[in-house]
Amino acid sequence: MWTSIFIGIYVVVAFSIVLSILLYGAKPTKSLAWLLAIFALPIGGIFLYLLLGRNRRRYKLIELEKDLFNKQPKPSHQHVNEFNGRYKKLMALNYRNSHFPPTTGNDLTILKDGKTTFETIFYALECATIRIHIQYYIFEEGDLASRLLELFEKKIAEGVVIRLIYDGIGSFSLSKKYLKELIKIGVEVYSFLPFKFGRYFYSLNFRNHRKIIVIDGEIAFTGGINISDKYLKGQVGLGKWHDMHLKLIGAAATQLDQVFMTDWYLVSTKLLQPIQIPEKTEELVVQNEMVQIVAGGPDDDFPALEQTYFTIINMAKEYVYITNPYIIPGQALIRALQTVALSGVDVRLLVSENADNKVVSWSVHSYFELFLKAGIKIYLFPDGFLHSKIMVSDDAVSSIGTANLDDRSFEQNYEVNAIMYHKHMAKLLKEDFLQDCSISNELIYEEYIKRKWTKKLQEGIGRVLSPLF
Structure with missing residues (x-):
């Protein structure tokens, strides 16, 4: 029976x-x-x-009310028609997907590697007067976490409100003792989809990969760097982690704060209001760089970050340079990269020679032959682990953020990137890219196709398993 x-x-x-x-x-x-x-x-x-x-775009994790914070205009043809310049279609695409228009009057600073990034972050945190919003995929205990705990206690004593979101899987090692210490001193803490049976178990595969800090609603940081001592001390067997981060002051920082507030509502069901930032006089605007924040996740109707990358690649006329540790593209991006390379565009990929996951590395390498055959140049960075997520094209447009070039970032993770329509930033990132390439090992097609059959077998295994990564 x-x-x-x-x-x-x-x-x-x-x-x-x-x-x-x-x-x-x-x-x-x-x-x-x-x-x-x-x-x-x-x-x-x-x-x-x-x-x-499960198709998360069909079964959404949470239904947010329209204009949840009454913070951003509803996308309209009239607003989209106001965009101009070479990349107006990219601006319109990102606006329709993320509802954030490009903004001017932003002061941007590129931060490379952990030492520079954390020195800048801690200085900005020390200056907070109203509130601090922090969100990380990986938040690991160590010297950085201890230093943050001390700083949080000091700022809360000064009346600053501190809110923290950490991913339930990415920060799985974060101890209950540390979390209790945060709560004890007054930090508001929530885990994004913690690992547990019940309501969120079916969403285990959907992670929040964003890295965001926003101070007083107008100073923000985002990029690839997590809260981890391996960015300062290195990792046993892998070496130092190299990464890129971005500091933003201005309207783009306010947009990043809105991304945080949306995620805060998701984890806490509490509505936050944006801080009203007074308009700056022209004298206070250091640079006039146009920036557009693009936030994407499995709840969205379209894969926003994949479409952004796809469009930048297809619009390239002279070059497109990509730094990324996890280049495991779908057919659309493969065809886009091959097509622009075959049409004469200088396409280069910079990937870490050392890997934090062997099987994932096999999958990344399984695409190299297809790329090399189309004339795409590939460089393997030999020093430690290169974790940056950068795309720059034609000395005109560039991207720094959290999204990799893989299905997980496009379909399963909550990600955020800053798209910069500015020649100065593009040239800085281009120079940095070429400098890293100069110390890297370039792959040659004629030599690569002669690799051992065991290597090809590993790549085949990696590609078959890539949908699970």
Whole structure:
């Protein structure tokens, strides 16, 4: 009897999932893979699908009210038509996806590696007078975390409100003792989708990969650097982590604060209001750099960051340079990179020679032959682990943020990038890219195709497993 009941329940659940895949599957290849998994692994296939395979764009994690903070205008054709210049289509695309228009009057500073970044961050935190918003994928205990704890206690005593979001999986090692210390001194702390059975278990695969600090609503930081001592001391067996961060002062910082406030509502159900920043006089505006914040996640209707990267690549006329540790692109980005390279655009990829995950590294390398054959230049950075997420093109547009060039960043993670329409910033990032390439090892197509068959086998395994990364 119980066997018959179990079989009946299984058939109903399996049929429901198959119907859902057929109706709402986003990609035919993935849909077919999940159908095969469900039929080949009767119980395990269903479990894995519920854990990893659900179409989050169809089943949203949370429905935010329209104009939640009454902070940003509803995208309209009239507003979009106001964009001008070479990249007006990119601006319109990002505006429709993230609802943030490009802003001027921003003061931007590129921060390279941990020492410079954290010195700048701590100085800015010391100057906070109203509130501090902090959000990180990886928040690890160590010297940095201890220093932050001391600073938080001091600022709270001065009347500054501090709110912290950490990802439940990325910061899984964060101890209860440290969290209790944060709460004890008055920090408001929430975990993003903590690992636990129940309501959020089915969302285990959807992580918040954003790195955001906003001080008093007008000074902000974002990029690839997490709160971890490995950016200062290195990591055993891997060496020092190299990364790029960005400091923003102005309207773009306020937009990053709005991204944080949306995530804060998601984890706490508490509504926050933006700080009213007084308009600056022309004398106080150091630089007039146009910036557009692009925030994307699995709840959005379209993969915003993938579309941003795709558009920058396709609009390139002279060059597009990409620094990224996890280049595991889908067919659209593969074709885009190959097409612009074959048309004569100088396309270069800078990837870390050392890897923090061997299988992921196999997957990244599995695309190298396709790229090299199309004339794309690939450089392997040999010193430590290169973790930056940079794209720069034609001395005109550039991107610094948290999104990798892989399916996880485009489909499963909450990410944020700063798109800069400014020649000065593009040239600075281009010079830095070329400097890193000069100390890196360039791959040559004729030599690479002669690699050992064991290497090719590893790459094949990596590519097959890449949808799980």
